[in-house]
Amino acid sequence: MPSLAQTAAAALAALLFASAVPAQTSQAAEPPLFGAGPLAVERSSPKVVGVYMPNWESPALLEQLPAGSVSHVLYAFLRICGPGQLPVDAPKCEGRADFELGTGAVDKRFDAAFSQLKARQPHVKVLASVGGWGGSDPFFHLANEPARRAVFIASALRFLREHPGFDGIDIDWEHPGSNGAANGVALGSPADGQGYADLMTELRAGLNRLTAETGRLYLLSTALNTTSAIIDRINFRQAEQALDLVFMMSYDYYGGWSERVGHHSALRSSAPEADDSLERGVRNLRAAGVPASKLVAGVAMYGRGFSGVREPRTGATKKAAYPGAEGAMVYREIAARYLDRQGRGQRGFAARLDPVTQAWSLHHPGLQLYIGYDDPRAVLAKGRFVQEAGLAGVFAWELSQDNGDLLNAMNRGVGNLLIAPPRTKP
Secondary structure (H helix, E strand, O other): OOOHHHHHHHHHHHHHHHHHHHHHHHHHHOOOOOOOOOOEEEOOOOOEEEEEEEOOOOOHHHHOOOOOOOOEEEEEEEEEOOOOOOHHHHHHHOOOOOOOEEOOHHHHHHHHHHHHHHHHOOOOEEEEEEEOOOOOHHHHHHOOOHHHHHHHHHHHHHHHHHOOOOOEEEEEOOOOOOOOOOOOOOOOOOOHHHHHHHHHHHHHHHHHHHHHHHOOOOEEEEEEEOOHHHHOOOOHHHHOOOOOEEEEEOOOOOOOOOOOOOOOOOOOOOOOOOOOOHHHHHHHHHHOOOOHHHEEEEEEOEEEEEEOOOOOOOOOOOOEEEOOOOOEEEHHHHHHHHEOOOOOEOOOOEEEEEOOOOEEEEEEOOOOEEEEEOOHHHHHHHHHHHHHHOOOEEEEEOHHHOOOHHHHHHHHHHOOEEEOOOOOOO
């Protein structure tokens, strides 16, 4: 007969074995980070998982969204008519007053597609994003004028009445104070910081009136550059009270316009006071008075690169952008051309993790080419950061640029459960 000690040891061993088996089974069933394809999601986390949906892509992309994989979709973009209007928007603005939204057939098609998406996945919230990098110039003309703000707000409310597939408005005025002469005309003034806050306050009041009218709750969000040069201009102590979410454009820190090499979408800053990371962007917004619970961390579904790069590090010299004039390449092309199924570089490119920025890049020493990009490993790290910092969630620009890897990693990073497809028998 075994002793009491032997019996206890045997029981402990059996318990340890039993607890280990499910862990091993679960690990074996976990989908791979690279190449799994878009996967359905069990939403076990309350965090935001958002994607931009550009209206120059097909609405059919929405039909391919796996169940549970997004909580928010941002429709890019609605444009404003009048001063600062883009020439390409002239057909939409025909017959519209200055500072009204220009709309057209494409918006009706997406309204129908969003309604169908929400019929399949009722939890999804759809925001109409107004502006964009090239389409924000009208904000500089309207934000500081109460009468002009009123025209814009009335038009935004009318859009929501006429397009029931939408749940709110996202203001994508990315650079209050200075447009960087995006369309060849320099715009901006110090007054924009208060005008921005007043626009948000009055738009929130308008959305509340619309809620009283329709019985539906409407969201108000903003998307903007997170560097201190922008954030410090804005009266966020006032503005944040009106906002549900702040979509942090924690990408495009470096690109073809940069004097030196740098990773455009890093988690950590390249130096203690460098303003070039998600972490620093959170610090900027928190100091401005925005609660962490309203901040949504940005993921780039594209990389930015440089040519003539001998050393793959921030601050290194370069000759030009790579590839093309803007130096951008979408993630699905990066993955197909230069990464294997383990995330290792191919075709002469070496994939490396920068221990300082916690960002991944590809470098071809022979051709002296560099690409900084978010891949699933980087996105998982951002998701962990979101949880540790108490942020609202993650979002990405933009859906068509992914092969499924990044959206999967966004969900996994914030704690959602990926549903692996059933295995097929050999």
